[in-house]
Amino acid sequence: xxxxxxxxxxxxxxxxxxxxxxxxxxxxxxxxxxxxxxxxxxxxxxxxxxxxxxxxxxxxxxxxxxxxxxxxxxxxxxxxxxxxxxxxxxxxxxxxxxxxxxxxxxxxxxxxxxxxxxxxxxxxxxxxxxxxxxxxxxxxxxxxxxxxxxxxxxxxxxxxxxxxxxxxxxxxxxxxxxxxxxxxxxxxxxxxxxxxxx
Amino acid sequence: xxxxxxxxxxxxxxxxxxxxxxxxxxxxxxxxxxxxxxxxxxxxxxxxxxxxxxxxxxxxxxxxxxxxxxxxxxxxxxxxxxxxxxxxxxxxxxxxxxxxxxxxxxxxxxxxxxxxxxxxxxxxxxxxxxxxxxxxxxxxxxxxxxxxxxxxxxxxxxxxxxxxxxxxxxxxxxxxxxxxxxxxxxxxxxxxxxxxxx
DNA sequence: CGACCGACCGACCGATATGGTCGGTTTACC
DNA sequence: GGTAAACCGACCATATCGGTCGGTCGGTCG
Numbered sequence: 001x002x003x004x005x006x007x008x009x010x011x012x013x014x015x016x017x018x019x020x021x022x023x024x025x026x027x028x029x030x031x032x033x034x035x036x037x038x039x040x041x042x043x044x045x046x047x048x049x050x051x052x053x054x055x056x057x058x059x060x061x062x063x064x065x066x067x068x069x070x071x072x073x074x075x076x077x078x079x080x081x082x083x084x085x086x087x088x089x090x091x092x093x094x095x096x097x098x099x100x101x102x103x104x105x106x107x108x109x110x111x112x113x114x115x116x117x118x119x120x121x122x123x124x125x126x127x128x129x130x131x132x133x134x135x136x137x138x139x140x141x142x143x144x145x146x147x148x149x150x151x152x153x154x155x156x157x158x159x160x161x162x163x164x165x166x167x168x169x170x171x172x173x174x175x176x177x178x179x180x181x182x183x184x185x186x187x188x189x190x191x192x193x194x195x196x197x198x
Numbered sequence: 199x200x201x202x203x204x205x206x207x208x209x210x211x212x213x214x215x216x217x218x219x220x221x222x223x224x225x226x227x228x229x230x231x232x233x234x235x236x237x238x239x240x241x242x243x244x245x246x247x248x249x250x251x252x253x254x255x256x257x258x259x260x261x262x263x264x265x266x267x268x269x270x271x272x273x274x275x276x277x278x279x280x281x282x283x284x285x286x287x288x289x290x291x292x293x294x295x296x297x298x299x300x301x302x303x304x305x306x307x308x309x310x311x312x313x314x315x316x317x318x319x320x321x322x323x324x325x326x327x328x329x330x331x332x333x334x335x336x337x338x339x340x341x342x343x344x345x346x347x348x349x350x351x352x353x354x355x356x357x358x359x360x361x362x363x364x365x366x367x368x369x370x371x372x373x374x375x376x377x378x379x380x381x382x383x384x385x386x387x388x389x390x391x392x393x394x395x396x
Numbered sequence: 397c398g399a400c401c402g403a404c405c406g407a408c409c410g411a412t413a414t415g416g417t418c419g420g421t422t423t424a425c426c
Numbered sequence: 427g428g429t430a431a432a433c434c435g436a437c438c439a440t441a442t443c444g445g446t447c448g449g450t451c452g453g454t455c456g
Contacts, residue, residue: 006402028226031444043446044404052444110353140363144370147357148350152378155308155349156342165338172342180350180378204431229415241417242433250415 011062013038013048018059019100019158022107026056059104066094066101067126079132081183087130088149088181092174095153099161106154109147141182149180208246209260209296211236216257217298217356220305224254257302264292264299265324277330279381285328286347286379290372293351297359304352307345339380347378 016037020029031052035045049055073090077083095102105127128135131146156173160166214235218227229250233243247253271288275281293300303325326332329344354371358364 024222024226028222030442032442040403041405042444043406046445047402047404050445110357140366141370141373144354144367145374148354148371148374148378151353151357152346152350155352156346159308159345159349168338169342172339173346175339175380176343176346176378179380180346180374182373182377228413230413238432239434240415241435244416245431245433248416 010048010058013045014055014059014062015098015100017055017100018063018098018104019161021056021059022100022103022154023158031055059101062098063101063105066098067105070094071126071130074130081181084131084181084183085178088153088174088177091127091130091150091153092170092177095157095173096166096170099157099166103154103157106150109150110154145181149177152180153177208256211243211246212253212257212260213296213298215253215298216261216296216302217359219254219257220298220301220352221356229253257299260296261299261303264296265303268292269324269328272328279379282329282379282381283376286351286372286375289325289328289348289351290368290375293355293371294364294368297355297364301352301355304348307348308352343379347375350378351375 013034017029017034020033020037024033031045032042034055035042038045040048049058070087070090074083074087077086091102109128127150128146132138133143133146135143153173156169156176160169160173211232215227215232218231218235222231229243230240232253233240236243238246247256268285268288272281272285275284289300307326325348326344330336331341331344333341351371354367354374358367358371
């Protein structure tokens with residue numbers, strides 16, 4: 001059979017674990033849950049990562065690098081609709097490659113409470129920073145729109161992951177998230193009847 | 199102090215419980231969690247609802263009535279942008295009144311897997327039905343957009359709930375969700391699905 | 397061939413969390 | 427002050443938790 005290398009297997013484990021952490025939080029996610037999601041026994045999983053806490057740390061590290069990569073690609077652009085579109089694209093692409101990690105990256109934005117994985121670092125701010133949002137000072141509408149767009153992305157990421165629509169949905173997901181940000185297009189504001197084709 | 203009647207207290211409990219079920223799933227939500235969220239002891243909570251399962255049934259019933267109410271208000275309208283806008287408004291208003299219940303109503307759309315509260319009934323389809331979506335036959339873009347809009351709503355509902363911005367955010371939330379549905383379409387706005395291969 | 401090794405598992409352990417009960421205490425109201 | 431409901435601390439039996447241990451399987455190397 002195909003022989004995926006150790007690193008690939010481990011990264012797969014980390015992504016699944018991150019998806020579970022994003023959905024249920026760390027405390028509510030049991031090692032057995034992760035093992036089931038990966039298709040291993042609990043002992044088999046703990047052979048890859050020696051403890052649940054080691055798993056958590058590895059996930060945090062992985063999320064951190066993803067966040068950094070996203071920020072690096074976006075930071076140099078001036079704020080505005082163009083940057084927003086590009087940022088969405090970057091995040092969506094990341095979500096395509098690592099759905100769970102991105103879901104976990106977005107999770108703090110959506111939860112605001114108990115899902116803390118690491119207290120010291122705050123990579124969650126990274127994704128808001130990519131959109132130039134500081135909850136304290138930014139205008140409420142902008143905050144709502146960015147959170148909404150990220151929420152849509154998170155939900156769609158997980159939904160597409162459970163099905164196998166990740167690649168098929170990509171363009172629609174990006175368009176949906178961008179539209180949620182509400183950048184008015186000059187003209188063409190009239191709602192046209194959008195018929196549904198089978 | 200204020201003397202809220204029994205029914206009001208119980209409805210508050212049900213809404214909080216529904217919010218937890220939506221976030222963590224039924225199995226992962228302990229009675230203690232709900233008690234903490236409501237501000238009661240575990241025994242005190244079980245004085246209102248005799249068992250966790252009774253709590254679940256009551257929540258399911260409550261969600262069912264909310265779903266029915268939403269559907270009744272929307273069903274008579276013809277499909278199209280206008281109906282979408284109205285449906286969003288109705289759902290957002292419901293979410294304002296019962297954040298947890300609506301979050302749970304939307305949850306099945308976002309999760310697609312383990313969060314089943316009741317196997318027999320499927321009130322989750324109700325909210326999709328309000329938007330005229332059947333995942334099997336509807337065009338993928340429409341499916342993505344509706345799921346995305348509902349995801350944004352779910353996230354924003356919970357986020358606004360943890361803060362106290364529910365009323366302040368209402369208009370922005372509705373606008374964000376409606377925009378996510380993508381109705382003003384200038385045709386060329388969608389990014390062409392070029393290279394996705396990594 | 398046999399020694400060796402990493403991947404993996406079933407069974408198990410102590411510790412903790414779980415749903416639920418019970419007796420008693422507070423609270424609201426007459 | 428009496429009454430009934432609301433509420434709680436302590437407790438119980440059980441399930442689940444994270445983690446360990448001994449061992450199996452399928453390669454690979456000499």
